[in-house]
Amino acid sequence: MLALVSSWFEALMPAKCVGFKLASFVTAAMALVPHEPAGFSKSTLYDGLKLVMVPVNEEEEEVQMDPEKGPLVLQLDGTLTHLQTVRGIAGGGQIGEKLWPQMTSTEQTCALYICAKKNRYIKERLEHEK
Structure with a gap:
């Protein structure tokens, strides 16, 4: 090659x-070529879950899950969208978006916590705007 x-x-x-x-x-x-990391198998940590409770500031935040695209993020208009992960969660060597099935269990957990914190912030902001 x-x-x-x-x-x-x-x-x-x-x-x-x-x-x-x-x-x-x-x-x-x-x-630039999508690949599975050598020595890693597909994470099954969140397989089959539609809802995950994540601790944020000593309270639990509800995060809805898409089985193929991962956690859903609340938008200011009240809709839900998928978390965009550019260059992976931890930086790493991959260029571009790292898809949910390509992430390790650690990266998936980090994405879930990021999503929960974003959702909490958006909910608080929407409450203050009322």
Whole structure:
């Protein structure tokens, strides 16, 4: 695979781009391809749950779950939408959105807590606007 990428790279890049490292190009190209992390299996921690209670500031916040897309976030207009996770929850190496089924159980739990905190904030804001 590296030989194929190397020949493709050499054909596309002009000779004056000597300072550009092939390894950087390969790393960037591979980051764009969705993949399952090596050594990790699909998380089943929240499978089958439609509602999860999450502790937020010594109280519990209700978070609705979509079985395929994860926790739902409350919007200012009262609708629910999916939590958008750009570059994964912890930063990591993936570029772009990391989908719920691709997340580890730790990332799913972090996403759930973020969603619960956002929902709590939106509910408080909506109460103050009344």
